[in-house]
Amino acid sequence: MTTAVGWRPLLPIYLTCLGYGVLAGTGMPLIPLALEHRGVDTITIGLIEAVWGIGMIATAHRIPAIAARLGAVRLVLVALLCGATLDVTFAFTENLALWFVLSFLSGMVSGVPWVVSEIWINIVVDERQRGRATALYSAIMAIGLAMGPLALQVVGVYGPQPFLTCAAFALLVALPLLLVHEAPAIAPDSEGGFSKIVLMVPALLICALACGLGEQAAFSFLPIYGLKAGVPAETAVLWLSAFVIGNIALQWPIGWVADHVDRRVVLATCALASAGLTAALPAIDPHSQAILVVLVLWGGISFAIYAVGLALLGQRFKGGDIARANAALTSIYTFGGMVGPPIAGSALELLGRPGFGLSLAVVYGFAGIGALLALRRPG
Numbered sequence: 001m002t003t004a005v006g007w008r009p010l011l012p013i014y015l016t017c018l019g020y021g022v023l024a025g026t027g028m029p030l031i032p033l034a035l036e037h038r039g040v041d042t043i044t045i046g047l048i049e050a051v052w053g054i055g056m057i058a059t060a061h062r063i064p065a066i067a068a069r070l071g072a073v074r075l076v077l078v079a080l081l082c083g084a085t086l087d088v089t090f091a092f093t094e095n096l097a098l099w100f101v102l103s104f105l106s107g108m109v110s111g112v113p114w115v116v117s118e119i120w121i122n123i124v125v126d127e128r129q130r131g132r133a134t135a136l137y138s139a140i141m142a143i144g145l146a147m148g149p150l151a152l153q154v155v156g157v158y159g160p161q162p163f164l165t166c167a168a169f170a171l172l173v174a175l176p177l178l179l180v181h182e183a184p185a186i187a188p189d190s191e192g193g194f195s196k197i198v199l200m201v202p203a204l205l206i207c208a209l210a211c212g213l214g215e216q217a218a219f220s221f222l223p224i225y226g227l228k229a230g231v232p233a234e235t236a237v238l239w240l241s242a243f244v245i246g247n248i249a250l251q252w253p254i255g256w257v258a259d260h261v262d263r264r265v266v267l268a269t270c271a272l273a274s275a276g277l278t279a280a281l282p283a284i285d286p287h288s289q290a291i292l293v294v295l296v297l298w299g300g301i302s303f304a305i306y307a308v309g310l311a312l313l314g315q316r317f318k319g320g321d322i323a324r325a326n327a328a329l330t331s332i333y334t335f336g337g338m339v340g341p342p343i344a345g346s347a348l349e350l351l352g353r354p355g356f357g358l359s360l361a362v363v364y365g366f367a368g369i370g371a372l373l374a375l376r377r378p379g
Helices: 008-027 030-037 042-060 063-070 072-091 096-124 127-155 161-173 194-200 202-228 233-258 263-283 290-316 321-351 353-374
Strands: none
Touching: 008 030, 008 072, 008 096, 008 127, 008 161, 030 042, 030 096, 030 161, 030 202, 042 096, 042 202, 042 321, 063 072, 063 096, 063 321, 072 096, 072 161, 096 127, 096 290, 096 321, 127 161, 127 233, 127 290, 194 321, 202 233, 202 263, 202 290, 202 321, 202 353, 233 263, 233 290, 263 290, 263 353, 290 321, 321 353
């Protein structure tokens, strides 16, 4: 970070990201596991998961403007309170149609801490350390995400209790923000727009799409993939911990590389490596230690696609443009997450276990090729 600013302005947002990661890691596997336990087919599960993304996309582009009016901290606090209320509602209803509605509303409010935190980081951070700052953000989120499934080992994966636990976590996430005395001003450029962002960095947004698709597919169906492979439910949930532990281990070194070489090269390498790892999934014995190694590598490298992309965004856009650019990146990533569960769920349903990894490998591969082609453009 810059010498004048230092780490202090990022500390509360990093602490909030840690708590938000725990909340997300606990909550994301709950809906698919609960529905699978009730005998709902994987395609329907994927559609319910996708509705979350629709809610997110419907509001993400408005978050910078709302934050500019209400203030970043106040907006995040309101969103966390609403999220806690939705979790309580999830806990005490089994109506499938209502779950579609709740998933949509959850997407609307869940995007707020996410978008605001990334804008906050890109405003404060110094360019020379941007890759490491976004890597640390991603790693902190990963620590929280890894702790989430571990929390489910204590409270269980079925019934109302895990949803009530998520509601309590949402309230705890707010605590670091209550200590913030001054947050960076978010002032989106009124002349900026989504189309402008797409035209300037198309390959970056394609990689964000692939990243969101792969990660949400993993969080939605990796436990079900494990169940279909014959491992216990608790072990299948722990596969998610292996997936995000890779982020904790690999994010900082990848971020360091992104601060010392062309970030576009790092982006392309991460996408193509993710393609290779997911393509290898069907060939690996699910009862062996090798599956954990692949999940750790896949998690760390695929998460880095977003972190390096976030650093590239801060490198390319300045001033008021950065708020809208961050919202565009988040929306594209979320759209990938929206279409990812239906694609992965359909592949898993129609092709069996091999379909899960191979469908993701195609998407990562396409993004990696796009990132390589982008190297022909000026940096």
